[in-house]
Amino acid sequence: MPEFLAELLNQNDIFTAPTIMEYWGGLVTTVQLVFLSLILGLLVAVPLAIMRTSKNPLINGPVWFYTYIFRGTPLLIQLYIIYYGLAQIEGIQQTFWWDIFREAFYPALLAFTLNTAAYTTEIIRGAIVATPSGEIEAAKAYGMSWALRMRRIILPSAARRGVQAYSNEVIFMLHASAIASVVTLVDLTGAARNIYSRFYAPFDAFIFVALLYMVLTFMLVFAFRKLENYLLQHQRPVSG
């Protein structure tokens, strides 16, 4: 640690090196949790969104039901049901699953993944449904099979239309991850709550963590703006 930083830390009672390390640990947990749940959620959402656009009610019905339930109830309830509920499943404590789900991280990851997958499914579905019919006709005229059409035409085109709504979902997920602290996980908010109760200093503990979340949010906003520019570069007005 640089000299001036060590000196600065010694000048106050709250933001000492252990406190900073606690926040750092929280940051790592939050980033891991949000990043993993978003990646897994996206992987689940793409096939579900394709199923959701199917005309067969036996295929799109269950997906509709899933997204309806998960979008219509608070994430906190979903987290409680999974966190407290998994332990109650008959016989789970004898299987290897128990080694995984005994830690709070994995039930939280499962709840967040299922929640974000539901929202993402609807975002992608909206983008798929909005594909201009001419693009699909053209693909058919070229003799593309359903799978090729999906991979080469519909999904890339849907990604361009969905990226803006998806960026909102990512930020929503970052903010929603704060509730992981209620199931004993020490994420950023959990760290702030620990610091608060140790020093009884709500303003220092929570305003600092609010600033950290703000930095993370604006980094995400910036990254998504770059991604949008990249995906939509063919629509940029020709200059000069």
Next chain:
Amino acid sequence: MIDLKGYGPALLEGAVVTIELAFFSLALALVLGLIGASAKLSKSRVAIGIATTYTTLIRGVPDLVMMLLFYYGGQVAVNNLSDYLYDAYDIDFFFQFDPFISGVITIGLIFGAYMAETFRGAFLAVESGQIEAARAYGFSRWRTFHRIILPQMLRHALPGIGNNWQVLLKTTALVSIIGLTDMVRVAEEAAKAERMPFHFFIPVAFVYLSLTAGSELFIKWLNKRANIGVVQGS
């Protein structure tokens, strides 16, 4: 009917608390949203600056962190104020910051920022010719606002208000974390005591689901009403 092990009345009371919380927060959010949107559309640089800072700050911070800040921080602030008043002016003033008030303030502030964006867009969607016509008839600013702008902007704002309301409704669950005995809190205590998580959380989830589903229908109906007489391109 499922057996709620005697927690039924408490759960019902909790549901009422949840609904009250949601409506009070919505009222605050609508007021803040109107003020925020007016500030953003005003010509005053200070007002624009304050409103923009407000909406940007709210978007950057998780709702739970803000709630914890207001609840714990609010109490410390009140304690300090009460000490100061007692020492300086001999006034005995004390005020217990309860979770319900903190919840309403936090949720109202958060959704006020989102409402401000919704209202801003809706205000801009009102044709300027309408406002010019009102001015030409000699309407005062206030009269132009409540007779001409407000009724026309509501139609554009309704879908946005509806979306915000749906999210707001689900955000009320967070207030159980700072100790409000809403239905989530009751269910959590019951689930822990009886070791039956599914038994108590699933009915609560259903209450939320029916609230969101009911609101969806109501908003659809409102939308239809607000758009009477508007020719829509098919």
